[in-house]
Every structure is written in C-alpha cells, then in structure tokens.
Amino acid sequence: MNPKFIPGNNIAMKVPAHEYHDTIAFYRDVLGFRQLPEQAPSSTESVRFDFGGKVLWIDKVDSLSQAEIWMEVATRNPAGAAQYLQERGCVRRDGIEALPDGFNGFWISSPANIIHLVTQGDAT
Numbered sequence: 001m002n003p004k005f006i007p008g009n010n011i012a013m014k015v016p017a018h019e020y021h022d023t024i025a026f027y028r029d030v031l032g033f034r035q036l037p038e039q040a041p042s043s044t045e046s047v048r049f050d051f052g053g054k055v056l057w058i059d060k061v062d063s064l065s066q067a068e069i070w071m072e073v074a075t076r077n078p079a080g081a082a083q084y085l086q087e088r089g090c091v092r093r094d095g096i097e098a099l100p101d102g103f104n105g106f107w108i109s110s111p112a113n114i115i116h117l118v119t120q121g122d123a124t
Contacts, residue, residue: 033051092106
C-alpha cells in the first residue's frame with residue numbers, strides 16, 4: 001500500500017528565546033500577518049498567525065541555538081503510513097515532542113532533518 005500524503009494545517013517555527021520576540025514582531029508588524037487568538041495554555045510559549053489557510057506557529061524554545069521549521073502532513077491511515085515510511089528508511093522521532101494521549105499521529109524526520117508531524121486527515 002502506498003499511502004497518500006497531503007499538507008497538514010500547521011507549520012511550526014521553533015525559535016531560540018533570544019530571537020522569539022523579534023521573530024513575532026517580524027511576522028506581525030513587518031509582514032502584517034494576522035495574529036490568531038491564543039489557544040488553551042500549553043507548556044510552550046507560542047504565537048499563531050494565519051498563513052494563507054494554514055497556521056504558522058512560532059514557539060519559543062529555550063534550548064535552541066537556531067530556528068527550526070516543523071511541518072505537518074496528513075494521511076488517511078497513520079498506522080499504514082508508519083509502516084510505509086519505515087520500509088523506506090524514514091527516521092521516527094517520537095521523542096522530539098510529546099503528543100496528547102490518544103493522538104493518532106507520530107513524528108518523523110526528512111533526510112534534511114526537517115521534523116514532520118504525520119497525522120490522520122482527509123488525504124483523498
């Protein structure tokens with residue numbers, strides 16, 4: 001089985017603490033992106049922007065020295081996709097960030113070390 005993947009709804013920019021506020025100001029004040037309302041409190045300090053029908057998350061990460069981009073992809077069958085990706089040598093990165101209990105998804109890394117959240121979605 002070859003699962004179909006589609007872009008998910010989220011892109012996350014993990015930003016070092018010393019660049020966090022300037023990065024938010026860049027997207028809000030320089031580019032003029034619309035900042036979205038806060039969601040429920042989490043363990044990560046985050047701001048969200050409308051990114052052309054997607055959500056750009058800017059997350060403050062104290063332990064980083066440079067920014068990272070994380071992306072979401074969706075598939076109808078995450079379990080089948082996990083096997084498909086494993087057979088093709090994709091590296092699972094489930095320890096990178098905890099997912100909520102019962103969440104139907106997992107983390108992988110691309111060959112260029114870009115983190116991807118694989119989630120269940122309508123990949124028709």
